Amino acid sequence: MTQEKYVLVVRNLKKTYGNGVQALKDVSFNVKKGEFIAVLGSSGSGKSTLIRTINQLIPVTSGQIFVAGNEIQTLKGRDLRRARRRIGMIFQHYNLVDRLSVMQNVLHGTLGGMSTLYSVLGRYPEERKQAVLELLDDFSLRDYAYKRAGELSGGQKQRVGIARALMQNPEILLCDEPISSLDPITAGAIMDLLSVMAYKNDIACIVNLHQVNFARQYASRIIGIAHGEVVYDGPAGTIGHRDLERIYGKQIPLAGNMLYSTGEAI
Ligand SMILES: Nc1ncnc2c1ncn2[C@@H]1O[C@H](COP(=O)(O)OP(=O)(O)O)[C@@H](O)[C@H]1O
Ligand SMILES: [Mg+2]
Structure with a gap:
């Protein structure tokens, strides 16, 4: 099975909320063991929905999610608990x-x-x-x-x-804006800690971020989402102006200045 070389496989994921909002339209990607991925996108683009569906906090409308080769939606009882234990969560407001x-x-x-x-x-x-x-x-x-x-x-x-x-010894860490409530210095320290811990323990990280600079600094790969669709999936190191424009729908300076942040406004 091709899924087995990936710790997470997301295939044709769609999520439409009860109010009719299509938060995820047709999202597919694979995650390798130990990969560090930043998810970028404007507010309302679907980043949190993506994380919540992967962890089954909210049900998907359609599509498949495989965690370590197991299709999570088909699991029940002990098997579901075991699959969930492979996924750790980090929240903006710490919980x-x-x-x-x-x-x-x-x-x-x-x-x-x-x-x-x-x-x-x-x-x-x-x-x-x-x-x-x-x-x-x-x-x-x-x-x-x-x-x-x-x-x-x-x-x-x-x-x-x-x-x-x-x-919880996770194989996957899902982090929903883990540094959005922190000042830039503390935010950098948290990203340092997260990336070192993930590397040491071979944990795949998916981190929703608002800061392009942090994404480029810490992630090896960026997934860009706009209006519930993946518009960029590639190396963090070579993301360019046009890619950011597709993600944010407007020009974003690709800063040499590492303290540059897109801020909360977009
Ligand atoms: N519980 C919900 N019920 C209805 N609509 C929602 C709900 N949560 C999010 N949405 C909508 O889904 C879209 C994506 O939201 P979200 O995943 O929170 O985006 P992001 O995390 O990128 O800001 C937005 O249009 C938002 O208003
Ligand atoms: Mg969010």
Whole structure:
């Protein structure tokens, strides 16, 4: 099967919402193990819908999604849970439980692999906690392990979000605008962390971004979406003015200045 060399295959994906909006028209692409892909597109182009359909947070209208060779829509019960565990999620607003400690938030990432009894009792085996502490150490967050997540800065919260996703040992990380709420310096630090962790663990990353400069700096490949259609799928290094114009529907300066950002407005 050709699918097997890819960790993710998206084929003829269409999503029409109940209100009639065609958010994805006919999207197809394949993702190799460990690939780092930035998804670019104006607001409303369908980036979040793409991520949510891949993770089955919302049902597709038609098309197929294969995760590690398994068509995810046909899976049920334990097989579906197993397939979902291969996919980690990172969100713009972190989706942490603010009143719980950093440790508890990250331990939640291991839930998929744990009996529900542990989660109900809120007790986890010592070796899990040890593994979390080691990960937090790598993320310069060890001193925050028993602080409430709500007390952390945005950059720290996103590091916790990444740690939580990694605890689930994913093969794919789906990141929906992971740096849109952060200042440019913190955003760069988060992209550094994400790309290093993905590389070290051979995780394929699909990252929705608003910043062309970050996409070119960190991704090896860019998928550009306009009005629910893929209008660019190619190397990040050689994306040109015309490609960006097709993606954004207007001229975007292809900056030598690495701090250039398309901003929230488009
Ligand atoms: N739950 C929803 N119900 C109806 N329409 C939606 C819903 N979510 C998104 N849309 C519409 O689908 C299109 C794509 O949205 P989205 O995937 O959020 O784009 P992006 O993440 O690129 O900003 C937009 O026109 C948006 O208004
Ligand atoms: Mg979005």
